[in-house]
Amino acid sequence: MVRAGPVGTHLSASGLDIFGDLRKMNKRQLYYQVLNFAMIVSSALMIWKGLIVLTGSESPIVVVLSGSMEPAFHRGDLLFLTNFQEDPIRAGEIVVFKVEGRDIPIVHRVIKVHEKGNGDIKFLTKGDNNEVDDRGLYKEGQNWLEKKDVVGRARGFLPYVGMVTIIMNDYPKFKYALLAIMGAYVLLKRES
Template identity: 60%
Template structure:
């Protein structure tokens, strides 16, 4: 029957109390992770205090798969800082360096122009159509630290077809046979 069948049989053999204990433990782990995440967002002032570098655009400083820790303070953003930002029409945040700062005379607000260290041109092509500068509300945070290579787990889970296939198969089995995984019999 294989390892899937053995796994199903072992789950079936569990008593309801064991299943409930495991479910509560899993719930506590997930809840703890969410509390830690929310605490980090409050402490750092960033909606996403941890991001993974997904491209080679910041090499040699940051490699694909590095994890960046972000902080968003009220201080003005300066040229040379590394920021993470979102732009309209793109789901994935971008990690790039601020190369120019522009202060608007009418409001005093500061807009920035960014560029990847490994790119030949600035990021205006990535911004929304007609947008020449990046306003502060697009910026998720400033990079304040990093862990090399740890983000590869995330990249592999989202990009590798075999992992996607396994996750899709698991979801399909769970939705097709929901009672199989939680029956006591």
């Protein structure tokens, strides 16, 4: 039920008046809600940091953002990465790498590897769906990648699970609407 008052429309009857619900809470309830939220955030951070330690990758989970790796991976696929330094990089392996001057890591396949006698490895990458290698993507004057450029190596994936992330980045209003719906759901669940 929606009640109209002299100031405007109030949605407290449907449970969507968030500020009204906050005003009704005593200090102990409010502290409890803040503490619950802090526990959820810290738990997520601990899980993320634990995955970083277990996988050896600074970013153990990434979303494929383009179609350059089709048909192996499609836009929106969620990749699970590891990056153990003792594992050698081999041709045919799919790596996620960062290039100086670019913010977003790139997911492509290693097509050539050059190993020197002293153990240094340099390699060249290419997207499966691209016509040419990635030398045009590397920083100016760079012809090969090195191990230090690798964020991780693909070990598994979930198809299209990352589309939620892509949609939220492409359509920011959708992200805020989704957050509002989730907040309303939590409040309604708490009242029942």
